[in-house]
């Protein structure tokens with residue numbers, strides 16, 4: 001089946017270099033599909049830079065100090081536009097910057113960085129500082145590793161370089177730089193201390209308290225959370241993470257690398273999970289329970305699922321009736337979220353007509369293709385032009401995305417659901433599934449649509 005048989009000109013208007021990143025779901029639609037590679041220059045990618053990717057992962061560690069070594073502009077990427085919550089320390093909500101100026105670019109910024117570390121130590125007595133390299137630091141060649149090493153010796157604290165100059169790739173490389181910094185915090189050597197019975201939760205950033213919702217489920221199952229990495233994260237906890245018995249990985253795009261490294265270095269196995277939507281939340285809890293080989297945990301999981309599903313099913317059915325037959329476009333950061341969203345929307349009777357991600361991997365796109373209906377447009381590392389073209393062509397009623405997609409939905413006059421780090425309400429677990437249905441209903445069935453042509 002070719003693109004013409006779908007009644008659409010799939011590649012029309014696209015940059016030639018972008019054509020391989022877009023396909024229809026059809027029998028052989030995935031052949032030659034390109035993803036997980038550099039952005040096409042000139043295509044105005046929606047991806048953030050390497051430094052921003054690293055910051056996404058590390059910033060939620062609540063008791064760490066984050067120094068951005070670079071111009072003040074880079075430091076504007078702060079907690080305020082992410083919003084992960086803390087059960088204790090609040091220091092992570094501040095940004096520290098070396099504020100590099102022209103003379104620092106000419107003469108080097110190492111002294112300024114050392115001074116900034118000294119000043120923070122004197123005023124705040126931190127235990128852990130992360131130092132992020134930005135573009136200009138990569139260009140002028142400051143030896144950030146050496147400055148951090150010297151500061152560690154001088155102050156007897158951990159000062160960890162995050163090797164994240166913005167031009168060194170794209171957001172995914174920032175995730176990797178952050179994971180390497182976390183390994184540095186834990187130490188590469190295996191722990192000689194006793195194992196701790198319990199799990200680490202990787203790749204939840206505690207937006208609107210989501211990690212607390214899932215931790216509560218796990219507590220009811222009798223499973224202890226050793227470290228939260230990184231939502232509501234605490235340095236002490238993270239340093240103990242290598243002694244845990246299992247890693248569960250939600251945001252695979254950012255944390256798969258860390259999970260693999262922890263398996264190699266510390267023998268901590270991992271499984272992938274997702275707590276978006278009833279189906280995935282249920283499957284994930286059962287999979288976690290089964291990892292413990294304990295019939296009591298399995299029994300408690302089954303009881304919890306019965307209770308939780310019963311508590312939301314009536315209201316969910318109400319929204320299913322109202323949403324039946326609507327069409328959605330999805331454009332999110334990682335593949336795992338897109339996969340869960342397709343299932344969640346299907347459960348609500350909403351058809352996904354467009355799906356794309358910033359950093360999805362090949363195996364995730366294979367699963368996306370398998371889950372999608374014939375004719376669904378699938379695209380990697382997209383841009384406003386392509387999203388607009390396909391939202392219009394496919395007649396989507398709704399766009400699910402983040403802060404960069406929001407204006408596009410408003411401009412096109414379609415509903416919008418924020419599924420990124422700026423939102424203030426939880427979308428995880430059973431209560432999150434209900435919030436999601438409510439939000440989709442509010443935007444798609446808003447009376448405002450009857451007033452516009």
Ligand code: SF4
Pocket residue numbers: 049050051052070073074133134135136165166167
């Ligand atoms: S691209 Fe470079 S200059 Fe821009 S925010 Fe990222 S690190 Fe800073």
